[in-house]
Amino acid sequence: MNSMNKIIDYLKETYEIKSVKSPMDMQFHFETEKKLVHSILGDLKSKGFKQLSLITAVDWIEENEFQLTYILFNWDNGIHAILNTRLDRDNPKFTTILPIFPGAEYYERDVHEFFGIEFKGNEKSFKPLFLEMWDELPPLRKDFDPQAFSDKTFPKMEYTTQFLTDVGGVNNEGS
């Protein structure tokens, strides 16, 4: 706990960070401006947070913003550092973190595919990954309605049951 407070104090002193929360032991979440993300990620990496566990996003549609989340882990002291930043939902663009974490390549591609957030500098992130020939809204956005998509793509069909009643010369009707 002590080492976590130390790193939080360091971040507070060095950068403009807000809303630091710790929902469970050995884990802290904080939010920062997007211009500071790369400096903080690089700094945390040099302080032992060498593992990028996940990059993901949350669509806060009512606030018209995307939350971009970077989850880092320090194997030496077991602390998860979770950095959040907000992007304008109408123009979701950000810069890649590939020079800091080369392993981010496919996480960024995943976020691009499911949220439509573009990562400048990661050209491969624009390629499709999991979804084949997808030309709808990115599916994890809140305004994408899977039910409406399903109804449109797979029209409702009426099935009539026609059971075989005479199999092998034996009439099974009513049995």
Place this chain on the structure above:
Amino acid sequence: MREVKLFLGPQHPGMHGNYSVHMYVDGDIIKKARPMPGMLHRGFEKLMERRTWMGNLALIPRICVPEPDTNEMVYAMGIEALADIEVPERAHWIRMIILELARITSHIMSFGGIGGPTGLYTATYLGIALRDEILDVFERITGARVYHMYIVPGGVRKDLPENAEEDIERLMKIIEERLEELKELILENPMIHARIKDNIMLPAEVVWELGVTGIGMRTAVNKVNDLRKVKPYARYDQVEFDVPVASYSDGFTRVKTKYLEIHQSIRIIRQVFKKMPKEGSVRAQISTGNALKWKVPAGQVYTAVESTRGEYGYFIVSDGKKMPYRIAVRGASFPQGLLGIEKYLVGHRIDDASLWMDTMGVCSPEIDR
């Protein structure tokens, strides 16, 4: 020589799940490799946003087929952190039994599974047969064989059945006995040595570059980087077990480590029965009224457990309503299953490609989600 495009998977004895790699080969050597995931994409993250917190319990184990219980554990841990639920002591220990049994199931399947890409099918069949013995025990404890839906927010769904300890001890003895047979067949087999010793290397710098965790990481960096030790959950801090590590991660070391880890899981389960409270509640009351209308307080949390393939985590966001606002899944084999294939399969022989997938522990359902 002209390059030829070849496909590995989606149907191949060396492939674990429906997953494909497009390989451009020159002679026997892979010059370019492109992972082609998506065939098992079932849209779990979107589905979870449209189901109640408790309704999701039936959905989440299906994200990872060989080791479904890790999903239940991270989901339960996340909700317990958000809703501030105290899990009863006995439930913690029962969870460890389930998690370690799941670990053995997954390890045995992939330990024997090395027979798929090497043509040693006897090992695969023996592994699957042994897994079936564990599934029988799972059925007696949870009522289900593969997807148990047993670890729930607040504890476990019900207490262990009568004679569970004897049942599991009998199972442990069967595993120990048959594991020796498998060891002889796999680890002492010159054919396996020829294929995976000093082959399919995973250097420490690649581990850090890709973000590989689990056995791959531990055998490369020679450190006990296991979440059960580094960041203990349940009651892992109260049991004694060793985590096998190495400083030379070739295919053989990783396969051997699986074998060693199975023995450690057996050791944990035996200690659990000695140390767990003999009686007591196994599930905390999380709400009064209809559980399907239960609302989890707003907040965000990331929970992770050590699966057989590494750090398996959920990032859970609640807005205080009846359904989750967002759940992101960190499949443990995401780094080695995508970027790893693209960058580091290159230079290997064609017949090594499926060995690469197998020994790196690539699990396609958790990558595709």
